[in-house]
Amino acid sequence: MKFKKLVLTGAAGRLGSYLREPLSQMCEEFVSSDIVDTLSNLAPNETYVKADLTKLDEIVALLEGADMVVHFGAIGDEAPMDELWGPNFYGAYTVWEAAYRNKVRRVVYASSIHAVGMHKKSDFIGIDAPHRPDTFYGLAKCFAEDLASLYWDKRGVESVCMRILSCAQVSNPRAVGSWLSYDDLIHLVKRAIDTPITGFSVVYGVSNNDRAPVDNSKAQHLGYRPKDNAEKYAEEIYKEYGALDPQDPSNTCHGGPFASVELGNSGVAFLNLNPEDTAKS
Ligand SMILES: NC(=O)c1ccc[n+]([C@@H]2O[C@H](COP(=O)([O-])OP(=O)(O)OC[C@H]3O[C@@H](n4cnc5c(N)ncnc54)[C@H](O)[C@@H]3O)[C@@H](O)[C@H]2O)c1
Numbered sequence: 190m191k192f193k194k195l196v197l198t199g200a201a202g203r204l205g206s207y208l209r210e211p212l213s214q215m216c217e218e219f220v221s222s223d224i225v226d227t228l229s230n231l232a233p234n235e236t237y238v239k240a241d242l243t244k245l246d247e248i249v250a251l252l253e254g255a256d257m258v259v260h261f262g263a264i265g266d267e268a269p270m271d272e273l274w275g276p277n278f279y280g281a282y283t284v285w286e287a288a289y290r291n292k293v294r295r296v297v298y299a300s301s302i303h304a305v306g307m308h309k310k311s312d313f314i315g316i317d318a319p320h321r322p323d324t325f326y327g328l329a330k331c332f333a334e335d336l337a338s339l340y341w342d343k344r345g346v347e348s349v350c351m352r353i354l355s356c357a358q359v360s361n362p363r364a365v366g367s368w369l370s371y372d373d374l375i376h377l378v379k380r381a382i383d384t385p386i387t388g389f390s391v392v393y394g395v396s397n398n399d400r401a402p403v404d405n406s407k408a409q410h411l412g413y414r415p416k417d418n419a420e421k422y423a424e425e426i427y428k429e430y431g432a433l434d435p436q437d438p439s440n441t442c443h444g445g446p447f448a449s450v451e452l453g454n455s456g457v458a459f460l461n462l463n464p465e466d467t468a469k470s
Contacts, residue, residue: 192216192256195382198242198284199261201225204299204356206469207371208378209235212259215382222251223262242280248287255291257382260284261299266457267324267447277329285340285348295347297381300334302354302367302393302403303327303456306444310366310402314443316352316391317407323444325452334391341389349381349411353394354403355445358463359422362430363445366400370417373397380413387411399423402443 195212199205200221213219213232221228221237228237240247242262252258263277288296306323308314320331330352337348354367356374369377373396381387392408395401396417405413433440439459442448446459 192382194218194220194255196220196222196252196255196258197261198222198240198251198258199263199299200237201228201468202261202265203466203468204353204374205261207374208259208261211375211379212382215379216256220251220255242283243275245283245286248283249290252284252287252291252293255288255293257295257297258284258288258293259297259378259382263299263329264326266455267326267450267453268455269453270325273325273329277326278332281329281333281336285336285346288346289340289344293346295349295382295387296337296340297378298333298337298348298350300350300352300391301327301330302352302443303447304330304334304352306442306447307438308443309441310443311441313402313404315404315407316393323442323447324450324456326456327444327447338389347387348389349384349387350389350391351377351381351394352391352403354401354443355460356394357460357466359419359426360461360463361445362426362433363440365419365423365426366395366398366402367443367445368396368398368417368419368422369394370396370415373415373417376415377413380411384411 195216201223213235219235222240240251307321322328334350340346356369393403397415399420438448439446447456450456
């Protein structure tokens with residue numbers, strides 16, 4: 190199915206940079222957006238529009254004529270509320286409100302496991318687990334998911350909230366369960382776009398890992414069937430890290446280090462991310 194126009198926010202970011210090319214192939218007109226000045230390697234049907242998520246007029250103009258918006262722009266880590274308030278909270282409002290004003294059919298949203306990060310991994314939560322954020326960052330994801338629910342119930346804007354677990358190379362024991370490969374991310378976003386009817390949907394963004402700690406069985410209608418499996422990294426990673434403290438929330442809760450950091454302090458700093466995990470272009 191070819192759409193007329195798709196818009197991607199956060200296009201200069203790490204995940205956005207992996208989505209640009211596949212999304213450009215799904216539509217006639219593809220608009221990448223971010224707050225940076227320029228973006229290189231544009232596809233033939235791609236234009237770049239600089240827009241600030243905290244400016245409603247800019248986001249309303251950005252979404253004009255769009256079939257759907259894929260919303261990945263945000264601050265991607267825990268930070269003080271002052272820093273998150275604009276891009277992650279109000280910036281979510283501007284996207285859903287602009288979608289409504291422009292009659293955009295659907296918002297495909299990069300939510301996060303951190304919306305439910307204080308749940309225990311042993312609870313094997315489903316998509317209907319109550320919100321239980323681990324940080325202000327996770328609270329912003331809860332807020333955006335509730336906006337998505339509200340704009341569906343009251344204004345008919347569809348949403349797919351993809352609670353991504355961790356989309357980066359497997360570099361710590363948590364990621365053996367939580368890994369979402371870049372290929373599976375692309376597959377997930379494609380399905381969130383091309384499923385004809387989604388209403389308000391939630392799905393976990395996780396690969397087909399033997400030790401995936403979440404249950405997507407109530408999101409079958411999206412047809413998301415991940416292929417990659419982090420089990421191939423398990424032996425090496427577990428050997429490297431040795432015994433883990435079974436009382437430490439960063440080992441027992443879905444949020445990993447976000448479950449144990451002080452509010453306002455970075456969680457990403459404790460993820461031991463591989464330096465190769467940078468934006469694609
Ligand atoms: N990387 C992961 O594993 C992961 C996990 C769960 C959720 N997510 C979510 O996925 C999305 C993308 O994550 P990422 O890892 O690519 O992060 P990233 O920081 O690399 O990309 C985010 C982009 O948003 C842009 N942005 C920030 N403030 C903006 C503003 N005011 N106006 C316009 N653009 C703005 C940034 O410039 C950046 O390019 C985020 O919403 C993040 O919360 C990521």
